[in-house]
Amino acid sequence: MRQSRPQSFERPLFLICWSLQAATTEPRTLTTDNLVQIDHVTFGYDRSRTILTDVSLQFPRGRVVAIMGSSGSGKTTLLRLIGGVIRPQSGTVLFDGEPVDPSDTDKLFAVRRRLGMLFQFGALFTDLNTFENVAFPLREHTNLPDSMIRDIVLLKLNAVGLRGAASLRIAEVSGGMARRIALARAIALDPELIMYDEPFAGLDPISVGVTANLIRRLNDATDATSLIVSHDVEECFQICDYAYLISSGRIAGHGTPPELRASEDPEVRQFIRGEPDGPVRFHYPAPSIEQDLGLSG
Amino acid sequence: MNPVDLLCALGARVLRWLSALGHASLFFGDLVRHTPAALRRFDLALVQIYAIGNLSLVIIITSGAAVGGVLALQAYYALDRYGAAESVGLLVALSLLRELGPVLTALLYAGRAGTSLTAEIGLMKAGEQLAAMEMMAVDPRSRVLAPRFVAGIVSLPLLAAIFSAVGVGGAYLIAVKLIGIDSAAFWSQMQDGVDVFKDVGNGMFKTIVFGVASTFIALYMGYESEATPEGVAKATTRTVVFSSVTVLVLDFLLTSLMFSTKP
Numbered sequence: 422m423r424q425s426r427p428q429s430f431e432r433p434l435f436l437i438c439w440s441l442q443a444a445t446t447e448p449r450t451l452t453t454d455n456l457v458q459i460d461h462v463t464f465g466y467d468r469s470r471t472i473l474t475d476v477s478l479q480f481p482r483g484r485v486v487a488i489m490g491s492s493g494s495g496k497t498t499l500l501r502l503i504g505g506v507i508r509p510q511s512g513t514v515l516f517d518g519e520p521v522d523p524s525d526t527d528k529l530f531a532v533r534r535r536l537g538m539l540f541q542f543g544a545l546f547t548d549l550n551t552f553e554n555v556a557f558p559l560r561e562h563t564n565l566p567d568s569m570i571r572d573i574v575l576l577k578l579n580a581v582g583l584r585g586a587a588s589l590r591i592a593e594v595s596g597g598m599a600r601r602i603a604l605a606r607a608i609a610l611d612p613e614l615i616m617y618d619e620p621f622a623g624l625d626p627i628s629v630g631v632t633a634n635l636i637r638r639l640n641d642a643t644d645a646t647s648l649i650v651s652h653d654v655e656e657c658f659q660i661c662d663y664a665y666l667i668s669s670g671r672i673a674g675h676g677t678p679p680e681l682r683a684s685e686d687p688e689v690r691q692f693i694r695g696e697p698d699g700p701v702r703f704h705y706p707a708p709s710i711e712q713d714l715g716l717s718g
Numbered sequence: 719m720n721p722v723d724l725l726c727a728l729g730a731r732v733l734r735w736l737s738a739l740g741h742a743s744l745f746f747g748d749l750v751r752h753t754p755a756a757l758r759r760f761d762l763a764l765v766q767i768y769a770i771g772n773l774s775l776v777i778i779i780t781s782g783a784a785v786g787g788v789l790a791l792q793a794y795y796a797l798d799r800y801g802a803a804e805s806v807g808l809l810v811a812l813s814l815l816r817e818l819g820p821v822l823t824a825l826l827y828a829g830r831a832g833t834s835l836t837a838e839i840g841l842m843k844a845g846e847q848l849a850a851m852e853m854m855a856v857d858p859r860s861r862v863l864a865p866r867f868v869a870g871i872v873s874l875p876l877l878a879a880i881f882s883a884v885g886v887g888g889a890y891l892i893a894v895k896l897i898g899i900d901s902a903a904f905w906s907q908m909q910d911g912v913d914v915f916k917d918v919g920n921g922m923f924k925t926i927v928f929g930v931a932s933t934f935i936a937l938y939m940g941y942e943s944e945a946t947p948e949g950v951a952k953a954t955t956r957t958v959v960f961s962s963v964t965v966l967v968l969d970f971l972l973t974s975l976m977f978s979t980k981p
Contacts, residue, residue: 504853526857533855544850547842561856 455479455515456614456646457503462512464498472498473670475512480614485640485647487657490667491692491701496650497541499667500616503648504538505529516614534562536614537607541622543599545591551578551602552587558609577605581635597628601635608639614646615639621653629653633660654693658682666692668701745938748859749867756864763865763872770831770866771873775880777830778823782881785822786888789813793889794897804903808911810889811882815912815921816977819882821969824928826881827874828961832936835866836957839940840950848941863937870933871926878925920976927968932961 457480465471472495480486488496501507502514505521514521516532523529545554555574559565565573578584581601586594594602600620607615617636621629637660640647651657657664658678666674666681666689674681674689681689688700707713719727756763793809839862842848848858886908893899912918936957943953 506849506852530855530857533853536853538850538853540846540850542846544846546847546850547845558854558856561854561861 454482456482456517457648458515459499459502460513460515462502462509462514464495464502464507464509471670473502473509473667476667476670476672477512478665478672478675480646480648481663482613482646483640483644484662485637485649485660487649487651487661487664488667489650489652489654489657489664489692490673491652494667495670496652496667497618500538500618500648500650503614503616504536505532534610535612536616537610537612538616539600539603539607539618539620541619542596543603545599545603545606547591549591550587551583551589551591551594554591554602555605555609557606562610573609574605577609578602580608580639581605582631597624597631600624600628600632604632604635604639608643608645611643612645614648617647617649617651619651620649621651621656629656636660654695668692741942742938745941746934749863749934749937752857752860752864753868755860756868759865760868762861763868766866766869767873770827770835770869771876774827774830774873774877777826778877778881779884781822781826782819782884783888785818785881786810786814786885787892789818789885790889790892790897794893794899803897803899805907805911806893806899807886807889807904807908810893811886811908811912812917814882814885815917817921817969817973819878819885820921820924820928821965823878823881823925824874824932824965825962827870827877827928828932828936828958828965831870831873832932832957832961833954835870835933835936836940836943836954837950839863839866839937840943840945840953843941843943844945844947844950858941863941866937867933870936871929874929874932875922875925878921882921916976920972923976924969924972927972928965931964931968935961935964 457478459476459478461475461477462473463471463475464473476495476499478486478488478499488499490496498507502509503516503521505514505523508523517535519528519532521529521532546557549557552574555577556570559570559573563570575584575587578587581604583598583601583605586598586602591599591602604620615636620632620636624632633656636647636649639645649657649661658681661678663677664675664681665672668688673692674684674686676684682693684690684693690696691701710716789810790806793806794803797803797805797809839848842858842862848862851858851861890901890904894901894904939953939957939960940950943949
């Protein structure tokens with residue numbers, strides 16, 4: 422089960438702002454109901470290079486699940502598969518029991534309205550200010566009056582601590598703030614699934630802590646399901662309920678953070694401990710250095 | 719390279735070209751399909767009309783005045799030999815309304831607004847803004863591209879009209895105020911010789927066609943650009959090249975159809 426959660430948030434204000442289900446600091450009982458299920462999926466961008474090979478993962482409702490792995494291991498590809506950006510070569514991706522089909526735009530967009538995604542660098546609209554960025558999904562998908570949109574946007578911005586930055590242009594905010602604005606935008610429509618693509622990459626330690634705190638709190642307050650793609654072991658383990666470790670396009674290990682920490686699997690151990698060499702080689706495949714330098718006999 | 723390899727390479731090139739053409743056609747169909755949605759949300763198009771229309775006014779007005787002035791000087795030089803210097807106004811007006819107004823405005827539009835559209839869309843793509851929009855179940859073709867497409871079709875004819883009007887004004891300054899041609903003759907010959915439907919109407923029709931073509935090219939190049947700095951730079955260059963060539967070829971075709979018969 423998950424470990425201690427950050428407590429620095431002003432809890433009462435946070436809950437008032439959300440006006441949603443009461444968040445609990447106690448670990449909830451695991452449900453067997455999976456919001457997202459990936460069954461035996463194989464994918465490659467072309468025939469010669471397979472990114473994922475026969476991977477199966479489950480994301481239970483209400484849980485924070487981390488997908489970890491080194492760069493290029495296929496983590497972000499999994500998010501793209503769930504979002505219907507790409508289609509698996511074989512296997513199925515199910516969202517709430519329904520297959521995600523990129524060829525059926527109407528159905529796909531219906532699925533996407535139920536999920537929010539935090540892109541690695543925020544992907545904020547640079548021609549809109551902070552307020553309008555968060556208001557964007559509300560304006561596009563609802564017929565709410567401006568006064569109500571204003572209230573919702575300010576509540577969402579308050580939840581990420583940026584109500585005071587509502588009028589700032591995107592060029593005026595820092596990387597950490599941009600990530601939080603993007604988070605407020607991702608949760609504007611109270612999605613059932615929130616996907617985070619490398620939420621901690623390139624952030625300073627304070628921003629990392631704030632972001633990690635937010636992910637856990639938002640998940641609990643909104644009763645959403647969260648999926649974090651990251652290679653930050655400590656931050657992920659601090660907030661996730663379950664984690665998958667992907668290596669070379671397959672599942673190298675999975676379990677709760679304590680289970681993974683205790684794993685004796687060499688690949689899992691190398692990743693968790695950050696060892697430079699092991700099953701995942703330090704050197705990209707190449708002829709020997711002697712051969713390249715012309716020193717071999 | 720042996721003949722078979724050469725034939726294969728040529729075939730592959732033709733296939734790639736046809737595939738790109740098919741892809742562009744589908745993209746154009748998509749743009750047209752999303753245009754009614756953009757018209758319903760005209761506020762989005764208005765913002766773009768300001769960005770690509772209003773902000774192009776300086777270059778259009780400056781160029782229009784310069785072209786009108788040069789035309790007047792050259793026309794006077796030629797016509798004065800035959801004692802027809804009073805026809806300078808008519809010649810300038812016909813040249814601007816039929817050809818130079820639409821073509822030069824379209825070329826200036828491609829260089830100023832077209833490149834700006836391509837770079838903007840390309841950078842939105844590189845910054846994952848379009849991907850973010852799609853993940854929010856918002857179709858970027860409807861929300862981003864179609865309003866710009868409408869704005870281009872609305873803006874170019876207006877800019878061309880302004881270009882021609884300013885050009886005539888520039889010609890008036892040179893011919894009447896500087897050279898000393900009779901003002902009444904300048905305007906009356908123009909009024910007498912210019913046909914509203916045949917000259918002004920056909921000229922406006924050309925600008926609409928150029929607006930569709932050059933805005934489509936700019937949007938397509940941006941949307942299909944590689945999401946890298948080099949990719950955006952290449953796409954911007956391609957926009958200018960393709961738009962310019964397309965405008966000139968279309969102008970030849972349209973002129974052949976519109977003005978090939980005797981007056």
